[in-house]
Amino acid sequence: MRTADELRDSFDGYLAMLPLAPELGRLEEALRYALESGGKRIRPILCLAVAEAAHGDIETTLPAAAALELVHTFSLVHDDLPALDDDAERRGRPSTHAAFGDGVAVLAGDALLVEAFRLALSYDDPAIARELADATVGMIGGQHRDITGDDVDLAEVERLKTGRLFAAAVGLGLRSAGVPDEEQAPWRVFGEELGLLFQVVDDILDGDGFAVRLGVVGARRLADAAAARARERLDGLVAETSVLAELVDGLAVRTA
Amino acid sequence: MRTADELRDSFDGYLAMLPLAPELGRLEEALRYALESGGKRIRPILCLAVAEAAHGDIETTLPAAAALELVHTFSLVHDDLPALDDDAERRGRPSTHAAFGDGVAVLAGDALLVEAFRLALSYDDPAIARELADATVGMIGGQHRDITGDDVDLAEVERLKTGRLFAAAVGLGLRSAGVPDEEQAPWRVFGEELGLLFQVVDDILDGDGFAVRLGVVGARRLADAAAARARERLDGLVAETSVLAELVDGLAVRTA
Numbered sequence: 434m435r436t437a438d439e440l441r442d443s444f445d446g447y448l449a450m451l452p453l454a455p456e457l458g459r460l461e462e463a464l465r466y467a468l469e470s471g472g473k474r475i476r477p478i479l480c481l482a483v484a485e486a487a488h489g490d491i492e493t494t495l496p497a498a499a500a501l502e503l504v505h506t507f508s509l510v511h512d513d514l515p516a517l518d519d520d521a522e523r524r525g526r527p528s529t530h531a532a533f534g535d536g537v538a539v540l541a542g543d544a545l546l547v548e549a550f551r552l553a554l555s556y557d558d559p560a561i562a563r564e565l566a567d568a569t570v571g572m573i574g575g576q577h578r579d580i581t582g583d584d585v586d587l588a589e590v591e592r593l594k595t596g597r598l599f600a601a602a603v604g605l606g607l608r609s610a611g612v613p614d615e616e617q618a619p620w621r622v623f624g625e626e627l628g629l630l631f632q633v634v635d636d637i638l639d640g641d642g643f644a645v646r647l648g649v650v651g652a653r654r655l656a657d658a659a660a661a662r663a664r665e666r667l668d669g670l671v672a673e674t675s676v677l678a679e680l681v682d683g684l685a686v687r688t689a
Numbered sequence: 690m691r692t693a694d695e696l697r698d699s700f701d702g703y704l705a706m707l708p709l710a711p712e713l714g715r716l717e718e719a720l721r722y723a724l725e726s727g728g729k730r731i732r733p734i735l736c737l738a739v740a741e742a743a744h745g746d747i748e749t750t751l752p753a754a755a756a757l758e759l760v761h762t763f764s765l766v767h768d769d770l771p772a773l774d775d776d777a778e779r780r781g782r783p784s785t786h787a788a789f790g791d792g793v794a795v796l797a798g799d800a801l802l803v804e805a806f807r808l809a810l811s812y813d814d815p816a817i818a819r820e821l822a823d824a825t826v827g828m829i830g831g832q833h834r835d836i837t838g839d840d841v842d843l844a845e846v847e848r849l850k851t852g853r854l855f856a857a858a859v860g861l862g863l864r865s866a867g868v869p870d871e872e873q874a875p876w877r878v879f880g881e882e883l884g885l886l887f888q889v890v891d892d893i894l895d896g897d898g899f900a901v902r903l904g905v906v907g908a909r910r911l912a913d914a915a916a917a918r919a920r921e922r923l924d925g926l927v928a929e930t931s932v933l934a935e936l937v938d939g940l941a942v943r944t945a
Contacts, residue, residue, distance in 0.1 A: 454823070456830035456849060459837070487858060511799060515917055516770075516791035539795065543767060544829045545800065550806050551822045554842055559815045566807045567710070573800045574712035581715070643787035 435491070439678050440481045441474050447495045448502065453548060463533045463541035467510050468502070470524050475631065475684070476501040476598060480606040482676045483620065496552045497561055497605040499583050503549035504569050505598060508576065510542040517580060535571025541600070547553050553605075568601035587646055591632045594626075599628030623666035623677070630659040638689070660685040691747065693935050695890045696737045697730050703751045704758065709804060719797035720804070723766050724758070726780050731887065731940070732757040732854060736862040738932045739876065745866025752808045753817055753861040759805035760825050761854060764832070766798040773836060811863075817864050824857035843902055847888045848881075855884030875925055879933070882919035886912055886940050894945070914940040 437445070448468060453461050477498035484494040513520040513528040514535060519532045530538035546569070553562035575593025603624030607617050633656040636642030643652040663681045667674040691699065704724060709717050733754035740750040769776040769784040770791060777787045786794035802825070809818035831849025859880030863873050865886030889912040899908040919937045923930040 454826040454830070456827040456853075458830050458834055460830060460833040505815045507799075509941065514772075514792075514795060516772075516795055536770075536914060537833065539770060539772055540829055540833050540836075541768055543763075543798075543802065544826065546802060547822055547829065550818070551826065554819045554822060558814070559810055559813070559818070562806070562815070562818060563810045566803055566810060569803045570710040570807065571712040573796055574710070574714050574716060575794065577716040577796050578714055579718055580796075597712075626875055 434485060434673060434676060435481075437478055437482065437676055437683065440478045440485075440491070440676070443491060444477045444481065444495065444498055444502075448499055449453070451499060453459055453544075457544055460537065460540060460544055461638040463529055463537050464545055466532060467529045467541060467545065468548050469507070470506075470509075470526065472502075472506070472524070474502060475680075476505055476602040479599065479624070479627065479677075480609075481681060482680060483603050483606030483624075484610045486670075486672045486674050486677055487610035487612050487620070488608055488672075489606065489612075494606060494609040496555050497609050498602075500549040500552040500561075500565055501598065501602050503545045503552065504572070507542045507545035507549065508572060510538055510545065512576060514538060536581060558607075558608065559606055559640075564601050564604045564608065568597040568604075571597035587589065587642060591642065595604035595632040595635075596625055596628035599631065600624045603627075619666060619669060623663055623670075625661050626666060627681065627684065630656055630663060630681070633659065633686060634684060636688075656685065690929060690932060693736075693738065693932055693939065694736055695726065696731075696734045696741075696747070696932070699747060700730055700733045700737065700751065700754055700758075704755055707755060709800075710807070713800055716793065716796060716800055719785055719793050720801055722788060723762050723785045723797060723801065726762075726765075726782070728758075728780070730758060730926070731936075732761055732858040735774040735855065735858040735880070735883065735933075735936060736865075738864030738936060739880075740866045742926075742928045742933055743866035743868045743876070744862055744928075745862065745868075750862060750865040752811050753865050754858075756805040756808040756817075756821055757854065757858050757861060759801045759808065760828070761894050763798045763801035763805065764828060766794055768832060770794060773832075791829065796842050812849060814864065817861055820857050820860045820864065824860075827853035843898060847885070847898065851888040851891075852881055852884035855887065856880045861884075875922060879919055879922035879926075882915050882922060883937065883940065886915040886919060886937070889915065890940060890943060894943075912941065 480498040481491055481494055510529045512518050514530050520528055529541055553565045557638055571593045575590050578590045600621055603620050606622055632641045633652050636644045637652050662682055667677055701783050735865045736757055737747055737750050737755040766785045768774050770786050776784055785797055809821045827849045831846050863876055889899045889908050892900045893908050916937055923933055
């Protein structure tokens with residue numbers, strides 16, 4: 434059983450060698466730049482850890498894990514655009530549009546999204562690509578509510594913006610491991626709690642979202658409750674879930 | 690056998706009733722606006738006509754045809770953005786970003802792309818979604834070459850930007866009709882000729898691309914040659930291809 438750090442190393446190695454479509458030509462540089470921005474890789478690690486806990490194979494799961502990271506990266510590249518959140522920096526260096534121009538960043542995000550589907554479609558089972566597509570539509574809908582203020586229910590917005598891709602990380606790990614649909618529910622509830630935990634801690638660190646709505650103390654309480662429920666869910670699974678528990682603990686106490 | 694006009698009516702009826710993911714919320718308005726902009730629907734009609742000529746079923750092919758139109762529409766919405774071609778009008782009315790704002794247009798394009806994959810993934814055979822993804826990556830690579838001037842080979846740029854989705858229209862029609870891979874080649878060559886014909890005539894009407902490179906007379910000669918080769922390819926198929934011949938003739942003489 435690999436630790437979370439070992440899973441991350443396996444994933445980063447896979448991602449660095451990932452072949453992209455030759456038709457992209459020099460646009461590939463912008464995709465690589467966006468992918469190599471040193472993210473936490475939490476979604477692919479979650480996907481790989483779920484697959485391993487469910488007796489799946491890491492190598493088989495890597496394309497699905499990469500598909501999740503490409504969808505996440507596509508959303509960052511587009512959200513950072515001046516037309517949306519207008520962030521010129523991401524993780525201490527110029528965001529993709531600041532480095533390559535707005536037009537190239539639009540196309541790079543588009544290409545990351547399509548490459549994600551190409552990875553998800555490398556499996557014989559179309560359910561993997563279907564779940565990725567459903568989660569991505571939800572994520573885009575959440576981002577639209579966020580920029581337009583259409584929905585005052587913050588929990589609903591976050592469930593779409595962040596929760597759907599976390600749930601898909603669990604779902605793709607289960608599908609890659611061949612876990613039958615009727616046995617997936619408790620794992621998926623764990624994924625939802627983990628997504629909520631991630632988002633609330635994110636808001637505490639950024640001083641927005643739940644931290645504004647509930648105050649820092651209230652947000653911390655919500656995060657701790659989500660972490661506790663996530664651990665409970667793991668305890669209810671008949672599986673070796675120590676790496677997943679490590680992920681819960683890491684997300685609960687993270688400071689960056 | 691339905692005429693091209695009848696196929697267009699069937700398609701427009703299907704598209705008007707197409708359910709979009711409820712998670713999109715009010716973003717759906719921008720998607721509908723972009724889809725209802727009165728395009729020629731040439732790609733879906735081509736897909737449906739190929740399926741019918743190959744003894745496939747129109748109703749079965751409609752989701753694939755819609756997936757092609759959604760990918761085409763996604764590309765128009767993003768290409769019209771100020772960061773790319775900066776077109777405030779499309780077909781005589783405000784383009785999507787002019788009507789809804791740049792940020793919403795980015796998200797609407799993203800959502801159109803994902804909805805296209807959801808349609809393509811409604812088939813049991815993942816080859817349909819795979820072919821759509823491969824064509825879309827090629828199209829994005831072509832657009833990147835176009836805006837950066839990375840490639841001086843105009844024919845190669847157009848083969849990517851326009852030809853790949855035309856070829857996919859033929860390919861998805863064949864797959865929906867269950868035509869075996871080994872029998873698809875002559876149909877696909879027809880699709881490539883039709884894509885070239887479409888693009889050259891487009892350039893003559895817009896006064897750019899091939900019309901600048903070859904002059905109007907030279908471009909017209911290239912279009913006529915492509916139309917003649919497309920008709921020859923049809924004559925070589927053992928199938929009732931009168932509707933496809935009607936498409937060739939229509940594209941060759943179109944004035945808008």
